[in-house]
Amino acid sequence: MSSTNNAGGRPPVLEVVRASLPRRYRAEARFKAYGIIALVLAISFLGLLLTTIIGNGYTAFQQTYMKLEFNLDAETVDPQGDASEASLRAGNYLAVVRNALYGLFPEVTSRSDRRALNSLVSTGAMFELQNMVLDDPSLVGQTIELWVPADDDADMYRKGRITTEVPESERRLSDKQLGWLDALADQGRLELKFNTALFTNGDSRDPELAGILGAVKGSFFMLLVTLGLSFPIGIAAAVYLEEFAPKNRWTDLIEVNINNLAAVPSIVFGLLGLAVFLNFFGMPRSAPLVGGLVLTLMTLPTIIIASRAALKAVPPSIREAALGMGASKMQTTFHHVVPLAMPGMLTGTIIGMAQALGETAPLLMIGMVAFIVDVPQGFTDPSTALPVQIFLWADSPERAFVERTSAAIMVLLGFLLAMNLLAVFLRRKFERRW
Incomplete structure (x- = not known):
């Protein structure tokens, strides 16, 4: 049979196929392009998600700690004077923590300023002191130096999440509190350390004490x-x-x-x-x-x-x-x-x-x-x-x-x-x- 035009005047099959090849190749190229675009978009969104999560979360593996000197006065931490567990548990460790801060900033005398100063250290500090004294009662009457966790707002300032560029009325820390934190940092009493509490603690209302x-x-x-x-x-x-x-x-x-x-x-x-x-x-x-x-x-x-x-x-x-x-x-x-x-x-x-x-x-x-x-x-x-x-x-x-x-x-x-x-x-x- 001849490959020329048939009796009906239709073009031969080979010519029809050849004429359709460019269109088929273009369709295949478009399909490949759509697949590559979809893959790039999926990888981009995944990368954006991971970047956002890591960017927000990597700082949580570090925690701001304060180095303070605690005077474990016997009358304060051992009110009954018998070094028993019940007496040591009844000690006023919050007063010990506050006195350590007041010793560093003796010029802070007003009640409101002292309240603002006390808020810079975590409430977990007094529990750490209590546990140390319960484990070793011989510490009663001594003065010890210890790194304790700072409050979450102080931690955010240390990590750059709170800046002085924001007006004082729109941030959680006042200018005085930022000045105290800067003074502690200049004295080498404020450092970022590995956040062991994140892996060793249970949940807590205080972010600096919360763990998984x-x-x-x-x-x-x-x-x-x-x-x-x-x-x-x-x-x-x-x-x-x-x-x-x-x-x-x-x-x-x-x-x-x-x-x-x-x-x-x-x-x-x-x-x-x-x-x-x-x-x-x-x-x-x-x-x-x-x-x-x-x-x-x-x-x-x-x-x-x-x-x-x-x-x-x-x-x-x-x-x-x-x-x-x-x-x-x-x-x-x-x-x-x-x-x-x-x-x-x-x-x-x-x-x-x-x-x-x-x-x-x-x-x-x-x-x-x-x-x-x-x-x-x-x-x-x-x-x-x-x-x-x-x-x-x-x-x-x-x-x-x-x-x-x-x-x-x-x-x-x-x-x-x-x-x-x-x-x-x-x-x-x-x-x-x-």
């Missing part, structure tokens, strides 16, 4: 409960549905419901936990045990779906070879199929745990939004979680809580990144190529 230890331990206890329940239950459910369950309308219904549960908003699981675990069973509110149970319900669909996908990825030849050698269905599944699918199962479990670690809404519904100072010591102690702690700090009006909120977000992102890297490591280490 209670929230981290609460999240740890919850993840232990979640892992201990969701992993064996999810793996068992996936193995049964994929390897043993008959294919009928009931198993189809179960599979559809599992897939639907994976898309249910997390707050619905919080409502379920509130209705069942708290109201019906009467379990303690704001406890890691209840939080772990709620997160177990939420992560089970994710683990089951990932585990079934891992089981499906095992080649049928493995099953056929095992059965051909005389192995039973149970032996084939647990001696050959499950070990080969375990890397994918572990990856799905870790991803589910990472999802549970970042959840806030279901925990709010079971009372874990309460202000809790004490660090939990068990699964039934009142506690909060790291995402909820971030939520609470973000709602606080103090400027110092802004940097601690960002610092807590950085810690949470670090945990999530570590868990995802662990999932990638396990998959690459144990995964087999077929």
Whole structure:
């Protein structure tokens, strides 16, 4: 047949194809450009988010401390004079802290000025003194030099968050207070040190004393409960549905419901936990045990779906070879199929745990939004979680809580990144190529 024009006068196919090539190439180029633009925008927004969080939060890892000389007068810190624990606890350590400040600024005599001077040091200073004296009663009667945390406003000034460029009426520190802080800095009594309190303290109303230890331990206890329940239950459910369950309308219904549960908003699981675990069973509110149970319900669909996908990825030849050698269905599944699918199962479990670690809404519904100072010591102690702690700090009006909120977000992102890297490591280490 000829490639010239046919009887109908239509151009040959080859010419039509050649004429359309430039248009197709332009369409492909536009598609690639759209993809690159989308990728650049996504990376830019992610970079902007991380830059904002790190820019606001990196200063929280340092805290302003004052070096003061404290006169632990026996009449003040040991009013009963017997050096007993009860007497040492009843000591007036606040007066000791104030006298240390008055000794540095003897010219400050008016009541209002002294009140303003006292506000520059944290209330945690007197508790540090009390703990030191309780640990070593021989300090009574001595004069010691100690670095104590400054107030959050003094800390903000030291970090440049409060400047003299702002009018005095619009900032939290007066010109006199800024002058006192400058004098302390000139004397070498004001320095930025690593903020250990951020990692060793529980929550506090005072930003300079607030820490994430209670929230981290609460999240740890919850993840232990979640892992201990969701992993064996999810793996068992996936193995049964994929390897043993008959294919009928009931198993189809179960599979559809599992897939639907994976898309249910997390707050619905919080409502379920509130209705069942708290109201019906009467379990303690704001406890890691209840939080772990709620997160177990939420992560089970994710683990089951990932585990079934891992089981499906095992080649049928493995099953056929095992059965051909005389192995039973149970032996084939647990001696050959499950070990080969375990890397994918572990990856799905870790991803589910990472999802549970970042959840806030279901925990709010079971009372874990309460202000809790004490660090939990068990699964039934009142506690909060790291995402909820971030939520609470973000709602606080103090400027110092802004940097601690960002610092807590950085810690949470670090945990999530570590868990995802662990999932990638396990998959690459144990995964087999077929």
